[in-house]
Ligand code: ATP
């Protein structure tokens with residue numbers, strides 16, 4: 001996902017360009033807005049964390065761009081491309097270093113396993129939106 005901060009700041013095109021330049025194939029893509037229920041479900045693993053309320057408020061405050069990306073070793077390579085959760089610790093040239101503003105508002109989300117990628121893909125897209 002391209003998160004609400006990066007959408008607000010006009011970075012959709014630049015982020016998609018970095019993703020495709022890094023060798024990912026876009027198999028599904030849409031601009032949409034998460035409801036409170038969507039965001040709570042999507043980030044349910046963090047429901048007991050102190051920042052959960054802030055995270056849900058942020059993720060629902062404006063549109064996001066959801067994508068399914070395909071590549072060999074996609075989960076690890078995408079996390080390398082986006083950089084550390086905290087943009088202050090993200091490597092030079094990573095998407096979060098370039099476009100994130102803070103630990104909470106960090107421009108992009110990446111799935112943390114193939115299993116969660118499949119769950120998150122089904123969360124955002126129906127079969128007929130995947131090519
Ligand atoms: P994401 O799952 O969004 O790709 P991540 O895997 O790098 O990010 P997680 O630990 O899964 O990091 O945290 C999910 C999201 O919760 C972070 O991207 C960030 O937006 C928010 N978050 C995590 N830790 C904090 C924190 N200490 N303070 C505020 N927000 C946080």
Ligand code: MG
Nearest residue numbers: 109110111112
């Ligand atoms: Mg995560």
